[in-house]
Amino acid sequence: xxxxxxxxxxxxxxxxxxxxxxxxxxxxxxxxxxxxxxxxxxxxxxxxxxxxxxxxxxxxxxxxxxxxxxxxxxxxxxxxxxxxxxxxxxxxxxxxxxxxxxxxxxxxxxxxxxxxxxxxxxxxxxxxxxxxxxxxxxxxxxxxxxxxxxxxxxxxxxxxxxxxxxxxxxxxxxxxxxxxxxxxx
Amino acid sequence: xxxxxxxxxxxxxxxxxxxxxxxxxxxxxxxxxxxxxxxxxxxxxxxxxxxxxxxxxxxxxxxxxxxxxxxxxxxxxxxxxxxx
Numbered sequence: 175x176x177x178x179x180x181x182x183x184x185x186x187x188x189x190x191x192x193x194x195x196x197x198x199x200x201x202x203x204x205x206x207x208x209x210x211x212x213x214x215x216x217x218x219x220x221x222x223x224x225x226x227x228x229x230x231x232x233x234x235x236x237x238x239x240x241x242x243x244x245x246x247x248x249x250x251x252x253x254x255x256x257x258x259x260x261x262x263x264x265x266x267x268x269x270x271x272x273x274x275x276x277x278x279x280x281x282x283x284x285x286x287x288x289x290x291x292x293x294x295x296x297x298x299x300x301x302x303x304x305x306x307x308x309x310x311x312x313x314x315x316x317x318x319x320x321x322x323x324x325x326x327x328x329x330x331x332x333x334x335x336x337x338x339x340x341x342x343x344x345x346x347x348x349x350x351x352x353x354x355x356x357x358x359x
Numbered sequence: 360x361x362x363x364x365x366x367x368x369x370x371x372x373x374x375x376x377x378x379x380x381x382x383x384x385x386x387x388x389x390x391x392x393x394x395x396x397x398x399x400x401x402x403x404x405x406x407x408x409x410x411x412x413x414x415x416x417x418x419x420x421x422x423x424x425x426x427x428x429x430x431x432x433x434x435x436x437x438x439x440x441x442x443x
Contacts, residue, residue: 228376230441234384237434238391244430245398248423252405255419274401 178262185336188259188329191304194322195254199247206243209236249274259320261332264340266309268318282318284333284340286311292330309333381442388434395427 178184213232256271267281287309294305305326309318323329403420 230437231376231384233437234388234434234441237430237437238388241391241395241427241430241434244423244426245395248402248419249398251419252402256405271405274398274405 179264182265183263185261185263186329186332188261188320188323190254190257190322191302191324192254193298193302193304195251198250198254202243202247202250206240209239259318259323259329261329261336263336266318266333268320280316280318282309282311284337285344286313287333287337288312290330290334290337292326294326307333381438384438384441388431388438391434392431395431399423399427 252274253271256269256277258269260267260269263284265281265283266287267279270278270280272278289310291308291310292305293308294300299305303325304322307320307323307326307329309320311317320326320329402423406420
């Protein structure tokens with residue numbers, strides 16, 4: 175679990191759209207059903223004069239296959255579930271889960287943001303409200319990309335608003351610093 | 360000559376499957392179950408460590424464990440019937 179600084183306020187947690195996971199899950203379901211659909215057609219070639227007992231062996235192999243797919247499905251879900259972007263009043267944190275044992279957490283100070291680009295491409299993304307938000311930074315730091323995010327417009331607006339607020343706060347501090355009367359020596 | 364080659368190299372899936380000893384299938388199942396349990400433990404560790412909203416995590420944990428134990432039971436049952 176990530177821990178924020180003491181006076182850091184959490185604004186929003188962005189996640190990938192559930193549709194992205196569902197498309198992967200549908201692919202997995204098709205892969206799971208495929209042997210069942212193919213079995214009646216291939217049975218005659220594979221087991222031309224087979225005793226009924228071999229049917230149980232086929233079932234055993236199929237259930238083991240399902241066990242592998244079940245685990246793959248939940249690895250996909252973990253990947254979906256643990257990928258997130260956390261916006262606070264000071265920074266944007268990118269948490270990226272890569273497989274089961276690799277995790278990358280990087281954070282970007284809001285005042286380093288230079289440009290925010292929103293990309294919604296295609297009918298499906300427009301229809302389900304999914305898109306990518308590209309956050310470009312000053313300097314040669316890596317570009318922050320919120321891929322397949324849910325409500326990308328809202329994500330962009332919130333990041334922009336937090337960035338503007340942060341910049342205003344920085345300016346205010348500078349003005350206050352310059353206006354402070356100097357103590358005569 | 361060609362008839363001889365066909366006789367030598369043709370094979371039947373039935374024969375191959377019939378040659379697999381049941382004990383080997385039980386060992387294969389044990390290996391699969393062991394690997395699945397290790398993977399399941401890793402998944403549960405991740406969900407517990409990084410959870411942000413627990414109701415979803417709890418439901419996922421229940422569904423995952425139910426599914427994996429059901430599949431293990433089905434594998435074992437089909438092996439028992441195969442062996443009978």
